[in-house]
Amino acid sequence: MASKILTYSTDPEGILTPKPLSMDEEPETLSLRPRALSDYVGQPEVVETLEIAITASKNRSEPLDHVLFHGPPGLGKTTLAHIIANEMGGNLTVTSGPALEKGGDLIGILTHLSEGDVLFVDEIHRTPKTVEEFLYPAMEDFAVDFVFDKGVHARSHRFRLNRFTLVGATTRVGLLSAPLRDRFGIFRSLDFYTEKDLITIAKRSAALLDVAIDTFGAAELARRSRGTPRIVNRLLKRVRDYAQVRGDGVISKATVAQALTLEGVDEAGLTALDRRYLETIIRFYSGGPVGIEAIAATLQEETDTLVDVVEPYLLKTGFVTRTSSGRRASEAACRHLSITCRKDPLFDREE
Incomplete structure (x- = not known):
């Protein structure tokens, strides 16, 4: 929920009185995010699943099942978390996996959630293992367990939480641990838009x-x-x-x-980094196959940047293919860059 900022202005008698000015009542930034499922464009299967689940949960006066969205960046995972909170009538708390460095960070957030609130954890696959352990009872039993003292004096206390909905988002679903992944009731993948x-x-x-x-x-x-x-x-x-x-x-x-x-965006939507990626495979490694670590070293870029940001769209469009031996640039990529691809008869015969 948006909060108003009160600006104190001086009245004619010189007394300071709280009075919100017109500029304070305006939103700080214009958001292009849709606020309801009816306004959401694309991902029809995901939208239909959420519509059914939200309607059923509201009819039963229960919080929505925990939701996990996975897919490349920018496809609407965060937007859907905002929509879920709006549709369910709860407040939205936003955090990310890397921000939860200690168990106390997560416990502080969980204990401040009200009934029906939504907790959105972006890049949930990067949550530390020690913090992830606190999520298991919180998601399943709506409780967190504290351990006091140490050794023979150690004792455990279970603190009950208000029922909430956890919405997780990840670009690397394979890095999620099985115990965490299995505790999500709704598991949906977001694909590129038409x-x-x-x-x-x-x-x-x-x-x-x-x-x-x-x-x-x-x-x-x-x-x-x-x-x-x-x-x-x-x-x-x-x-x-x-x-x-x-x-x-x-x-x-x-x-x-x-x-x-x-x-620097061409007709196919490729950026300068995309074109450098393809040119590296074609010119330096004769079109491939080549490992991602070698490409990253040549480009002086992080491997995660190439895997999470560059490759998903290139794989989707067929400019790059993954093989057991590494990445290969396709003929379509060579034509797009106006570069002659070198044929490797031995490799083609083995395929």
Whole structure:
């Protein structure tokens, strides 16, 4: 729930009185996130699952089952957590796995949750093991166990929690431990968006930003957005700036092309890092196969950055394939970069 900031102003008699000014009642930032499932675009199976579960939980006056979302970054995991809290009528508490360094950090959050609240843990696979142990009884029995003293004087106390809903989000579901993963009642995967859905999102966001965009401009923006709503909204803001400064304020196909060329985003939505990744495989390693560690060392980038940010879309579009021997660049990638791929007859015969 948003809180108002009170600004103290001086009245004619010189007495300070709390009086919220008009500017304090305005939202600090314009959010492009939908607030209800009816406004959410894309992921129809996920939305239908949540609609059924939320309606059933509200009819029974029970909290929603714990929910786990997994998929590449920017597909709406955090947005769905906000929507769940709004639909269930509870407050949302947001944290992340790396932020929960000690068990006391998690216990402090859990003990302050009210009945029906939603706790959202982003990158939940990065939660330390010692902290994760506290989640098991909290999720299953709505309780946390404290141990006082040490040795022969040690004693345990169970503290009852208000019933809440844990919403977890992860980009690496395989790194989740089985005991934690099995305690989620709703387990859904988010996939890349279709171009049609991205066009709808681009038009909706443009209306919220009060900028004019035509159908061809929205289609071109969607085509270059890597199937990801977060990237659509980010690129829309950059194109809006370009249209206002270098154009007539209306976002057209030509405006999108000019603005995104300046941003380094090509016709397929590839960024400079994506193209360097592909060029490294093709030029330095003859198209592959090559291990991810070798690619990361050549690019001087972190392996996790390549695996979590770069590769999902390249794999989805078929520019890169994974084999038992490593990554390979496809012929489509060579054509896109206008580079001649070297054939490896021996490797092709073994496949």
